[in-house]
Amino acid sequence: MELAASVLLDTTLITLTLALAAFGLAIIYGLIGVINMGHGAMLTLGAYFTWAGLQLEIPFVLSVILSGFIVGFIGLLFEHWIIKRFYNSPYETLLLTWAFFLVTTELIKIVFGSDFRTVVNPYPGSIDLGFYKIPTYRTLICVFTAFVILSTGFVFFRTSTGIKIRAMIQNREMASLLGLNISLTYKIIFGFGCFMAGLAGGLVAPMLSVSPYMGDMYLVRSFFVVIVGGIGQILSGTIIGSFVIGGLETIVALFSDQVIAQVAVFFFAIVILRIRPQGIFSEK
Amino acid sequence: MQNVLTKISGEAKFELLIFLALASIPLVFSGYILFILPQYMLFGLLAVSLSILWGLTGIISFGQAGFFAIGAYAIGIVVKSTFLMNSAILGILLGIIVSAVIAGVVGYFLFSAKVKATYFVLATLALSIIIEQLAKSQKEITGGWNGLFVDRISISFGDLLEYSLFNDIPMYYFTLLLTTIAYALIKFLTTSNFGKILRGIRENEDRILALGYNTSIYKTLIFCVSGALAGFAGSIYGTHAGFVDPSLARVLFSTEVIVWVAIGGRNSIIGSFLGGILVASLANYLNSITPEYWQLIIGIVFIAVVILFKGGLAGGLEEIYHRLKSKNYVSARNP
Numbered sequence: 014m015e016l017a018a019s020v021l022l023d024t025t026l027i028t029l030t031l032a033l034a035a036f037g038l039a040i041i042y043g044l045i046g047v048i049n050m051g052h053g054a055m056l057t058l059g060a061y062f063t064w065a066g067l068q069l070e071i072p073f074v075l076s077v078i079l080s081g082f083i084v085g086f087i088g089l090l091f092e093h094w095i096i097k098r099f100y101n102s103p104y105e106t107l108l109l110t111w112a113f114f115l116v117t118t119e120l121i122k123i124v125f126g127s128d129f130r131t132v133v134n135p136y137p138g139s140i141d142l143g144f145y146k147i148p149t150y151r152t153l154i155c156v157f158t159a160f161v162i163l164s165t166g167f168v169f170f171r172t173s174t175g176i177k178i179r180a181m182i183q184n185r186e187m188a189s190l191l192g193l194n195i196s197l198t199y200k201i202i203f204g205f206g207c208f209m210a211g212l213a214g215g216l217v218a219p220m221l222s223v224s225p226y227m228g229d230m231y232l233v234r235s236f237f238v239v240i241v242g243g244i245g246q247i248l249s250g251t252i253i254g255s256f257v258i259g260g261l262e263t264i265v266a267l268f269s270d271q272v273i274a275q276v277a278v279f280f281f282a283i284v285i286l287r288i289r290p291q292g293i294f295s296e297k
Numbered sequence: 298m299q300n301v302l303t304k305i306s307g308e309a310k311f312e313l314l315i316f317l318a319l320a321s322i323p324l325v326f327s328g329y330i331l332f333i334l335p336q337y338m339l340f341g342l343l344a345v346s347l348s349i350l351w352g353l354t355g356i357i358s359f360g361q362a363g364f365f366a367i368g369a370y371a372i373g374i375v376v377k378s379t380f381l382m383n384s385a386i387l388g389i390l391l392g393i394i395v396s397a398v399i400a401g402v403v404g405y406f407l408f409s410a411k412v413k414a415t416y417f418v419l420a421t422l423a424l425s426i427i428i429e430q431l432a433k434s435q436k437e438i439t440g441g442w443n444g445l446f447v448d449r450i451s452i453s454f455g456d457l458l459e460y461s462l463f464n465d466i467p468m469y470y471f472t473l474l475l476t477t478i479a480y481a482l483i484k485f486l487t488t489s490n491f492g493k494i495l496r497g498i499r500e501n502e503d504r505i506l507a508l509g510y511n512t513s514i515y516k517t518l519i520f521c522v523s524g525a526l527a528g529f530a531g532s533i534y535g536t537h538a539g540f541v542d543p544s545l546a547r548v549l550f551s552t553e554v555i556v557w558v559a560i561g562g563r564n565s566i567i568g569s570f571l572g573g574i575l576v577a578s579l580a581n582y583l584n585s586i587t588p589e590y591w592q593l594i595i596g597i598v599f600i601a602v603v604i605l606f607k608g609g610l611a612g613g614l615e616e617i618y619h620r621l622k623s624k625n626y627v628s629a630r631n632p
Contacts, residue, residue, distance in 0.1 A: 048415055095604065103415045104357060108559070108603050111552060115596040123589055229548075233426060236419050272434040279423040283403070286420055287410045 015144040022147060024260050029155035031255040034217060035235035036161065037209035042239050043247045044182060044202045047096065047106045051113035052210055052235060053228030054121075059084050059214025060223045061121060064130050073135040081212035088207025092200055100199065114232075121225045132218040154216055161209070166248045178202070234258055237282035243292015250292055257293060258282070307618070312484070312567050316477055323466055331465045333581070335472035335537055337574040342479055342530040344557045344573030345566055346523045351555075352563035353487055354519050355499035356414060360421030361554045363428040364400065364524045366546035368392030368531025370432065370439055373447040373541045389532045396528025397521045399424075404520035408513040422548060429546035444542030447535045472533055479526060484566060486522065495519055556599045561609050568611025 038052045049055075059080045066076025091113060099105040136153060139146040169175040181188040181198055189195045214228065221227055242254025258278055266274035285293055319338065323331055343365055350356045372388030407420055432439045439445060486492055497505040498512050506512050535541050544550070554573075561572015576595070583591030606613055 048418075095600075098604075105603060107357070107415060107418060108555070109600065111555075112596055112600045112603065115552070115599070116593060119590075119593040119596060123593070233419075233422060237423070240416070240419065270434070272430050276427050276430050276434075279427050283407075283420045283423055286412060286416050287406055290410070290412060290416060 019145040022145060024256070024263060026147070026151050026155055027259040027263055028252065028256045029158040030151065030217065030220075031231075031234065031238060031259045032162065032251045033154065033158040033213045034231045035238040035251055035255060036158075036165075037206040037213060038235045039239045039242070039247050039251045040165075040209060041203055041206035043250070044178065045100070045199050046103065047100070047203070048103065048110065048236075049206065050107055050111040050232070051091075051117065052110075053230075053232030054114040054117040055084050055088065055207055055210035055228070056214035056217070056231055057121060057223075057225060057228035058087070058117060059211035060132070060218035060221075060227060061125055061130075061214075062211070063215035063218050064132050064223055065125075067132060077212060077215035080215040081208045084211025084214070085204050085208030088210075089200065089204040091207075092203040096203065097196060097199065118225050125225070127225055130223040132223060134219040150219060157216070162248055162251065169248070233279070237278070237285075240290075241282060241285050241293050246292055253293065308565075308567065312480075315567065315571065316473075316480075319473055320470075323469055331469050333578075334574075335469050336534065337577045338472055338476045339530040339534045339537070340554075340557065340577045341570040341573035342476055343527055343554055344561060344569040345480065345483055346526040346530065347554050347558045348561075348563055348566055348569035349483060349487065349495075349519060349526075350523050351558060352565065352569070353492065353499065354495045354516060356516065356520070357418050357555070358421040358520070358523070359418050359548060359551050359555070360425035360428075361523070361527050362548070362550035363421075363425035363546050364396040364527035365531035365534065365550075366428055366432060366541070366543075367396045367399065368528035368533075369447075369535035369538075369541040369545055370445065371395055371528070372532040372535040373445040374438060376447055376536070377445070385536070388536075389529065392528040392532030392535075393525045394528075396531075397525035400524025401517060401521040404517040404524075405513070408516045408520075411513070422551075425546055425548055425551050429543050429548075432543040432546055439541075439543070442543065444540055447539055447541060468537060472537065475529075475533060479529060480566075480570065483522075483526065487566060491515070491518075556595060559599060559602050559609055562611025562613075564608060565611035565615075568609055568614075571611075572609065 034056060037055065038049055041047050041049045041052075059077075062080035062083055063073075063076045066079055067073065071079065095109055096106055099109065134150050136150045139148045140152060169178065177188070177193050178198065180191070181193055181195060185195060217231075238251060238254035238258050240254070241257050242250030242252070246253075261281060262274045262278045265277045319334075322334065343361060346364070347358060347361050350358050368389075369392070371392035372385070375384050375388035375391055378384075403420070403424060407417055412420070433442055435441070487495075494505060494510055494515055497508075497510075498515060502512050531545070557572040557576045558569045559572075560576050561570070562568030580591060580595060583594060587594075602609055608615065
């Protein structure tokens with residue numbers, strides 16, 4: 014029983030952390046159909062800005078929020094100058110966001126150097142449940158992720174902005190004829206996705222070492238979270254996808270090593286792409 | 298001779314010129330360039346393997362480096378287990394076959410379900426990561442992180458003739474010969490009916506389907522050919538470089554191939570081939586003068602090409618050529 018509870022807690026932590034990292038990608042992919050290959054670089058940028066904020070003795074929480082806004086702003090500029098002209102050609106946006114990754118990674122290397130940085134865990138210690146100790150910081154991250162996803166759900170399903178966005182996904186031309194400013198809405202969604210990526214990068218920074226390629230690990234897994242969960246199923250899909258990808262990796266790693274676990278997950282994701290491209294549990 | 302020359306098209310003349318130039322380089326230059334150029338020719342072939350997918354058929358693969366690495370590991374592993382005669386040829390064949398089979402299985406698995414083009418990109422991305430991870434973890438076979446040393450092979454025909462590729466000039470001509478043959482085969486393929494159907498798929502897949510062609514078979518076949526070509530280039534690369542390690546399969550290398558093809562010209566086979574050679578040499582040169590900024594420069598050039606010059610260098614040259622030929626020429630690609 015206690016073992017089951019601790020496995021459950023562990024899986025929840027992994028699921029929600031992965032969901033946090035994938036959320037920005039799910040927003041952009043699910044709502045405006047852009048495969049943001051720059052997502053990993055945006056996570057990395059968020060982590061570096063948070064690190065830089067701490068060097069300037071800005072408190073951790075403020076640094077993370079600032080990082081989110083800066084990355085969101087960079088995303089907005091990128092959208093405004095480049096991406097908005099290519100919404101109708103998925104290959105071009107894919108290549109351009111990948112180019113964003115290449116250029117950003119190089120700039121990070123030039124500005125910050127290639128060596129590892131550490132962001133000190135602002136909330137060390139753990140919560141003792143008697144049978145299991147949960148790290149405080151990871152718990153806070155999970156609570157925050159749940160909050161972000163629920164509040165996005167609230168905006169999406171309970172406000173007029175949400176109705177407009179859903180109308181736009183359903184029928185872009187019609188929504189535009191009814192007076193919805195499509196290009197502005199796209200801009201806001203893209204910016205929000207980048208903001209979330211920057212925020213997530215800052216938040217995961219204390220759990221990893223910060224390096225120019227730290228976002229790569231999350232990039233491909235985030236894609237599979239989105240695909241397994243189902244594109245457009247931003248809220249439930251992200252959670253389900255993270256649960257399947259993160260959970261599978263943890264379970265396989267119990268029986269073999271980490272590398273085989275990753276291979277198994279990627280293999281599984283390719284199979285899902287083939288047999289259930291609409292997402293593992295979603296209706297067509 | 299004169300008649301033959303006037304009959305063949307401008308592009309074919311250009312291709313002939315490039316290969317003649319490559320053949321005469323050892324007569325003029327010596328030293329490092331003779332060592333490194335075969336490697337770039339193989340990169341050129343790798344670029345061609347992407348261009349027949351991207352430019353010809355309209356499919357992007359982020360996994361070409363994976364096939365390249367399979368080829369390199371195949372020859373490395375076969376040559377190391379020296380119990381076989383003619384292990385070199387066997388290694389090259391194995392590289393081609395394994396790559397083609399993997400490409401065929403993955404390709405058919407995805408194409409037969411009409412998986413979206415952008416999903417296919419993600420699947421190939423995952424494929425290349427799987428190959429990289431396996432290369433890292435299967436230490437007994439691949440040497441793990443440390444990689445694998447591969448001897449320069451010698452090609453033997455029976456007992457009489459043995460042709461060692463240890464020196465640079467034999468290696469150069471050996472690579473050039475194989476590159477030329479592979480290039481000619483690909484060129485033949487793209488001008489055949491098969492190539493026409495692939496172009497049709499790129500322009501309008503539903504229409505080709507309606508004409509009665511099983512497009513998923515055609516896409517699988519071209520992905521197979523592309524994988525085989527990348528594996529072939531990789532196997533020669535293995536023996537040329539003398540060393541194989543998991544970084545050959547990394548996603549960044551796959552995307553370098555995309556950058557070469559974008560800059561060289563995705564719609565042109567010779568453009569992609571030259572893109573591979575030129576961008577790789579340029580990268581090498583920039584790396585020696587500004588090690589910090591060269592990747593940044595190439596990244597920015599890549600963005601500029603994707604936004605402004607969809608046809609890449611080859612497309613640009615073609616346009617200039619047509620402009621010069623007729624003043625009334627209206628660009629077909631950028632109306």
